[in-house]
Amino acid sequence: MVDETDQPDLEDDRDDDAYELDEDAVDRIIEAVEAGNQTRLQEELEPLHAADIADLLEQISRSERRDLILLYDRDFDGEILSELDDSLREEVIGILHPEVLADAVRELETDDVVDLVEDLEDEQQEAILGALEDSDRVAVESSLTYPEYSAGRLMQREVVMAPEHWNVGEAIDYLRDQDDLPEQFYHITLVDVRMRPVGDVTLGKLMASRREILLTTIVEDSFHVIPVNQDEEDVAYAFNQYHLISAPVVDEDERLVGVITIDDAMAVLDEEHEEDIMRLAGVGENSLSDKVIETAKGRFPWLAVNLVTAILASMVISMFDQEIAQLVALAVLMPIVASMGGNAGTQSLTVAVRAIATKDLTGRNVWRVIRREVLVGLINGVIFAIVMGLVGIFWFGGPELGYVIGAAMVINLVVAGLAGTVIPVLLERVGVDPALASGAFVTTVTDIVGFFAFLGLAAVVLL
Template identity: 45%
Template sequence: MTAESDPDFPQVETAEETLDEDNRLKADFVRLVLDAVERGDTEEAYRLAQPLHAADIADLFELTKREDRADLAIALGDLLSADVLAEINDWVRDDIVDALPAAQIADLAEQMETDDAVAMIEDLEEEEQQAVLAELDPEDRAVIEDALSYPEESAGRIMQRELVAVPEHITVGQLIDYLRDNQDLTTEFWEIFVVDPAHRPIGTCQLSWILRTPRNISISDVMKREQTLIPVDMDQEEVALRFQKYALISAAVVDDAGRLVGVITADDVVHIVQEEAGEDILRLSGAGEGDINEPIADSYKARVRWLIANLGTAMVASFIIAQFGAAIETMVALAILMPIVASIGGNAGTQTLAVTVRALATNQLTQSNTVRSIWREIRVALLIGATVAVIAGLGAGVIFSNWTLAGVIGAAILFNITIAGLSGVVIPVVLDRLDQDPAVSSSIFVTMITDSMGFLIFLGLAVFAGLAG
């Protein structure tokens, strides 16, 4: 008896039964599918998954244990489509693709848009990559090999080759007839690119303009000549910034000679923005790629090196504390209050660091406004420092009945937050000027400065004020 015919076995037939209120696959549904796969009941697994959207099938693979994904792929058969692979997490896709023969990978790649096919093939081992390329149609292989020749995370890697380009001397009517008669043209586009005889873009026409313009009007009379061109070797982060700045729907990609070679669309940029924003956040924390599907060994290597570096910076702070050991022994309150100064300074530095890294990533902070931005963060730090210092000082004075101690901790917090604000903006700016990613290592330096200076200022002021010998 199969699960489908068993009256005691729960059945799932509608989207309401497969998805929860947050549009995520329900745990019970995922269990039903995986149980069917485990029993070898591929027909039941296929029946359950068939109504799902491609994005939901991608989620199903991501929710499956790594060692079971190959069996799930076999059970779902043709449901593992190009659309599913385009939606799936990179790490999970690698697991699935590794289990597929080269011919099937090539077949899926030919169904994908160029940028998605490149994203799938570029992560393969060299030998597997060549085997898949050998299975491709010669025209598709040439396109993908050309894309792979560009640097990673460049416009050349993410652009689509499928576009519509026409000369400027034709009329709107001729263009409409051309679009209707040529079945080989791409089926998804928002703009028509107008090119000169050397295939250099000279303008664009939105589809809405074409549909609303009389047939006898020349394309050159309705096209928009001003356009944002994307160099083929431009970093994808800069591409995203241009789309945001100029509110683009699509943009032409040109080679070194200015010839039209591809197009980037807004849906591609959405993925880039999400990816780059996530990368910066994870780099600030030293968590590597931070993907829950990332292999344990890769996560370990990415994270441990930063914690080892942090151990070194922590030893600097410990050395400073050791120099004031006698003072701490004579007044226990110093040991109690010491962590407050360092932690508040660290948090203040992290706040400034996050704002600065984001400003650098979005081109809000440039050479023309660096000094003004630094001065702004110093003023913000002074205001915050003064507020927290008064609160902490009053609290310490009341608790320990020692207003000298209250003044020392207040002054230490004020100075440390100011230093934290300054370092939080200067360090990432300096790293950026040195062509280093400020999101990668800034936090280590900022933490070292705030901890070390916090302890040094607080304990030094305590000794200077005569609180301890």
């Protein structure tokens, strides 16, 4: 009934390791696997949540994973597959005996099956669809007709609804009579005669209201209808922005076709954030379970782009090779200007990318934000110019080099603020994800401007 191991360890209260897998337990599990002791393995895994077992599988080695799955055998739960990282699913499905896989999949809700099969190769997809009961398979296949990453893929098809003219008593009697209510539901959706959703009533309100009260008088203030083709990123945004718990999904004719609940929206929000962080760092799709070759492939494109931009910056430097030969201190100091510009540009672009994602940076305030970023670059540029001027005096014995590096610093930090805001905004306008591409453009600009400003000023002023 109640899972004893889920009781929190109160000693651990503010410990960062809360919810981390217990190392001793993992050791015991691996020992059981190595000893081929199925009973002990089952005992150790029994109290764990499927999500934790999936995490465990992600953390152990490939051969341990294989042995564990084969030994665990029929106890392998469909939910573990659901919780598993995409990169490991094909491997694990390949290890499972066909009957175990079939049993595991049959336990899942249809929306979890959709999530499971959508990224699999045809052969594995067919194996799983074939294992389902007919009605479930039809439901899954019909969900797969909606675009990837759309509300249609995310929704559950079982909706608890009531005609808009009912009162509380009628709704309660109806619910009490139903045999096949969904496992999880929190609202009753009111629909008009054309099956268009007009409001949600929470079960709590239903419980708290007298039988003769009309349902339409106790609907939620925050009612939001999601179009079935809407991008799941926007769905997650709507849940977060309007504090929705569940929302009806409608087709092109505004008829109710499903419902999305907040736990699915939260999972999407988490994935979207992960994607943003990874894209900002130029990592692409990546997980800790990826193999070496896949990881190297995933990292390659961004490094290749960076190589091109670094060569462009080097070409700027080579324009000044005579000046550098005359005054080697220029070569020593030039990376400082470029590096400061790169960092300031990354700061501005991260703020801009995030603000675009949260829909806070719009046509209305874009000029105000650009002005602010430029002013911030100017202020910090002047401060660091003074610092570097002083460093120049002490390091190279004279103020002239300090003036030059200071002036170049101011120019580059102003440009960084400008480029760091304008570039993501422009990329978004032309339909490119600013998280993915802004970094390369912005650091190219700050490298080139940094080297050119410093070396060019030096050429004019010093030589």
